[in-house]
Amino acid sequence: MLVYAVKRLGVAVLVALTVSILSFSMIYLSGDPAIALAGEGSSQEDIENVRRVYGFDRPIIVQYGDWLWSALQGDLGHSNYLKSDVASVIFERLPTTMLLGACALAFALVLSIPLGVLAAIRPNSLIDRIALTVAVIGQAMPSFWFALTLILWFSITWRLLPITGTDSWLNFIMPSIALGYYVTPAVMRLTRAGMLEVLSADYIRTARANGLRPSSVLFKHALRNAIIPVVSLAAVQFGFMLGGSIVIETIFAINGLGFLAWESIQRADLPMMQAIVLVLSVFYILLTFFADMLNAFLDPRIRVS
Amino acid sequence: MTDVASSDRAVVVPSVEPTPGMLLRRRIFGHAGFVIGATVLGIIVLMALLAPLISPADPYDQDLSNKLIPPIWSDSAKATWEHPLGTDLLGRDYMSRLFHGAQISLLIGFAAMLISGVIGTTLGVLAGYFGGRVDMVVNFIITTRLSMPVVLVALAVVSLVGSSLTMVIWVLGLLIWDRFAVVMRSATQQVRNLDFVTSAQAVGCSTGRILFSEIMPNIANSLIVIATIEMAHAILLEAALSFLGLGVQPPEPSWGLMIAEAKGMMFFDGWLIAIPGAALFALVLAINLLGDGIRDVTAPENRN
Numbered sequence: 179m180l181v182y183a184v185k186r187l188g189v190a191v192l193v194a195l196t197v198s199i200l201s202f203s204m205i206y207l208s209g210d211p212a213i214a215l216a217g218e219g220s221s222q223e224d225i226e227n228v229r230r231v232y233g234f235d236r237p238i239i240v241q242y243g244d245w246l247w248s249a250l251q252g253d254l255g256h257s258n259y260l261k262s263d264v265a266s267v268i269f270e271r272l273p274t275t276m277l278l279g280a281c282a283l284a285f286a287l288v289l290s291i292p293l294g295v296l297a298a299i300r301p302n303s304l305i306d307r308i309a310l311t312v313a314v315i316g317q318a319m320p321s322f323w324f325a326l327t328l329i330l331w332f333s334i335t336w337r338l339l340p341i342t343g344t345d346s347w348l349n350f351i352m353p354s355i356a357l358g359y360y361v362t363p364a365v366m367r368l369t370r371a372g373m374l375e376v377l378s379a380d381y382i383r384t385a386r387a388n389g390l391r392p393s394s395v396l397f398k399h400a401l402r403n404a405i406i407p408v409v410s411l412a413a414v415q416f417g418f419m420l421g422g423s424i425v426i427e428t429i430f431a432i433n434g435l436g437f438l439a440w441e442s443i444q445r446a447d448l449p450m451m452q453a454i455v456l457v458l459s460v461f462y463i464l465l466t467f468f469a470d471m472l473n474a475f476l477d478p479r480i481r482v483s
Numbered sequence: 484m485t486d487v488a489s490s491d492r493a494v495v496v497p498s499v500e501p502t503p504g505m506l507l508r509r510r511i512f513g514h515a516g517f518v519i520g521a522t523v524l525g526i527i528v529l530m531a532l533l534a535p536l537i538s539p540a541d542p543y544d545q546d547l548s549n550k551l552i553p554p555i556w557s558d559s560a561k562a563t564w565e566h567p568l569g570t571d572l573l574g575r576d577y578m579s580r581l582f583h584g585a586q587i588s589l590l591i592g593f594a595a596m597l598i599s600g601v602i603g604t605t606l607g608v609l610a611g612y613f614g615g616r617v618d619m620v621v622n623f624i625i626t627t628r629l630s631m632p633v634v635l636v637a638l639a640v641v642s643l644v645g646s647s648l649t650m651v652i653w654v655l656g657l658l659i660w661d662r663f664a665v666v667m668r669s670a671t672q673q674v675r676n677l678d679f680v681t682s683a684q685a686v687g688c689s690t691g692r693i694l695f696s697e698i699m700p701n702i703a704n705s706l707i708v709i710a711t712i713e714m715a716h717a718i719l720l721e722a723a724l725s726f727l728g729l730g731v732q733p734p735e736p737s738w739g740l741m742i743a744e745a746k747g748m749m750f751f752d753g754w755l756i757a758i759p760g761a762a763l764f765a766l767v768l769a770i771n772l773l774g775d776g777i778r779d780v781t782a783p784e785n786r787n
Contacts, residue, residue: 189626196627208643314775318768320719322726323742323760326749334750414629421632425723439635440727443642451639455631462630 182474182481190467197459198249201452202242210234211448215258249456255449259442264453268435272457274344275427275434279419281350282358283412290362291408294369295401298377309370313363321422325356325429342431353430357423361415368411372404406476413469417462510780517776523769527762531585538579539567542736546574554754568758571741572748577755580736581762587737588718588766591652595717596710598656603663604706608694610664611671621664628661634723641729651730655717662716666709670702677701704781711774715767722763738763 205211212229213220229235233244248255254264297306332339332352340349376382377400385395420435427436435454442450474481501509511517530537553559554569554577562569568577610621637654644650674680675698683697722739724730731737733744738759745755 189623192623193627193630196623197630200627200631204639204643207640314768314771318715318764318771320722320726320739320742320760320763320767322723322739323756323763326742326746326756327760330749330753330756417630418632421635424632424634424638425727428727436635440638443638443729446642455635455639458632458635459630462632466626466630 179474179481183471186467186470190463194460194463197463198246198456199242201455201459202245204452204455205448206238214446214448249453254453254456257442257447257450259445259447259450264449267438267450268453268457271433271435271438274432275420275423275436278350278353278357278423278427278432278434279416281354282419283361283416285354285358286361286365286415287412289359290366291369291405293362294366295373295396297366297370298373298404299396301374306370309366313366316359316363319359321356321360322425322429324359325352325426328352328356329429344432349430349432353426353432356429357419357426360422361419364415365408365411368408369404372407373400376400376404406473409476410466410469410473413465413472417458417465420461421458507780511776514776514780516772517780520769520772520774520776523765524773527585527766527769528589530582531589534579534582534586538576538582539565540576540579542575542579542583543734544575546570548574550574551748551752551755553752554758557754569754571755572744577758580741581738581758584736584738584741584759584762585766587648587731587735588721588763591648591655591721591731592714592718592770594652595655595659595721596714598653599658599660599713599717600663600706600710602657603660603709604667606660607664607667608671608698608702611668612675612690612694612698614672614675618668621668625661625664628658633658633720637720637724638727638729641724646724646729646732648731648735651721651724655720659713659716659720662713663706663709666705667702670705671698674698674701704778707781708774708778711770711777715770715774718763718767718770 208214210225212225212232212234215232216225216228233241236244245255252265254268256262257264257267260267293305293309293312297303297309300306329341329352333341339352340346343349382395382400385399386392390399423434423436424439425436426432427434428440431437435458439451439454441447442454470480549566549570550572551574552566552570553562555562555564555567557569566576566578568581571577571580606621606624610618637658640654641650644654680693680697683693688697721730721737722742725737725739726743728743731740733740741759742756745752745759749756
């Protein structure tokens with residue numbers, strides 16, 4: 179287990195380093211960052227000043243090293259627009275996005291796991307077909323359009339839910355559904371496939387033959403094993419959702435990281451963009467690392483090979 | 484239509500051994516998802532190809548005196564057959580914009596899928612075939628790519644480099660190859676140790692020949708399925724990018740952009756977002772159904 183953990187951690191650190199190089203190099207995508215910062219039509223002297231003050235005159239490798247070293251110490255640079263340091267803004271906004279992601283994931287799991295289990299108990303039944311239809315339709319719906327449609331129904335037509343803001347838990351209902359529904363097909367399919375496989379296993383037959391209650395067989399013996407791959411899928415999807423929250427947060431004006439990312443892109447606030455990409459990627463790396471560890475802990479076959 | 488064809492066949496050839504082609508056709512027409520998906524996709528492709536011919540008006544032609552005409556099925560007296568789907572905020576004919584938008588969605592979806600397909604398949608097949616170090620490196624690249632949030636990176640890059648149709652295609656193509664790589668890798672791993680590959684190696688075929696004429700044909704099924712998934716994915720991403728204002732730029736009629744432009748009016752004129760949204764939904768659903776259909780129809784276990 180320890181060897182496996184150390185190996186996985188090594189890969190995670192390498193991936194994080196690569197991601198940091200990629201996010202750092204975003205600065206140079208638009209050409210000379212000094213010209214971009216000084217603004218178009220500024221004098222050569224101004225550009226040179228900006229270059230010196232921001233340190234763009236140093237070799238790129240030194241700039242990267244400096245940036246990475248500060249980032250490791252929790253200093254992600256200064257925003258070009260907000261005149262405050264990037265890290266504090268990001269960590270102020272992060273909890274909102276985490277909350278939204280957690281609600282969306284909870285919605286997705288509550289909907290998809292029971293559907294997947296029901297579909298597996300009665301394959302090719304009406305419920306299985308309904309679940310399949312939900313999955314196929316869910317995958318084809320553009321999230322932003324779905325979000326707008328939700329607003330149209332729940333806020334405009336029926337006047338049940340507030341459209342924008344984060345004042346109460348009511349504000350989180352529509353964004354969570356809009357963000358979470360996209361994950362449901364994958365979780366449901368995996369639950370169904372896992373349950374189908376487990377339900378035909380010998381130990382389930384034995385459990386049934388021993389006269390255990392059907393509900394006990396189903397939940398204590400079958401679902402427990404079928405749910406293992408779902409755990410790591412859920413972790414991965416949670417990471418994807420944080421990245422995807424940019425669309426949903428923009429629509430519902432939720433003051434989280436996604437909305438911040440969109441604002442920063444609009445303002446060409448490069449240090450902020452770099453930092454958000456880095457933070458979300460590192461968070462995803464951590465998430466998959468812990469999911470792998472949990473998997474190895476639950477399933478001995480993984481940590482041996 | 485389908486029923487008639489199959490019952491005809493049953494009458495004509497009860498005793499003759501069915502050919503593989505006939506069996507394939509029977510499987511295809513017996514698969515509801517495949518038929519529906521192919522039909523809807525066919526209609527949308529036709530819409531896109533014939534857009535210049537069948538559009539009622541120029542999709543860029545503004546007419547502010549005729550703005551926000553509702554579609555023909557609404558009760559409003561303003562509805563007219565001159566604009567069957569009405570007009571948008573600038574008085575442009577909505578049906579013409581919808582037809583021309585199909586071109587953009589299909590073009591971006593297909594081109595981005597091709598780019599990502601080439602990258603992902605190359606990486607996946609090499610990793611699956613050679614294993615060892617190559618596999619490790621490819622796995623590392625895949626993990627790195629997966630850890631970067633697609634929508635955010637795409638938005639950031641497009642905003643820095645400048646948005647245009649070509650740029651959106653390249654950014655999406657360079658970002659969404661991960662599923663190709665993952666699936667092609669495991670498909671190649673399954674095929675690599677089969678007897679025909681071993682015998683090709685034994686008679687001294689070059690690696691290139693083995694990859695192209697032994698491996699590729701045997702993983703083509705899953706390749707096509709992933710291609711449909713990724714094309715749908717690219718279309719949805721383009722729509723989201725355009726919706727956020729960083730994809731296809733006005734006045735081009737992208738469906739995502741049409742929804743964005745109509746957002747401010749949606750409380751009064753819901754059809755403005757309903758129509759392009761429904762079109763996007765239908766297109767992505769059709770591609771997904773077709774992909775699932777191809778998977779089911781070509782799977783060896785479903786042959787008998």
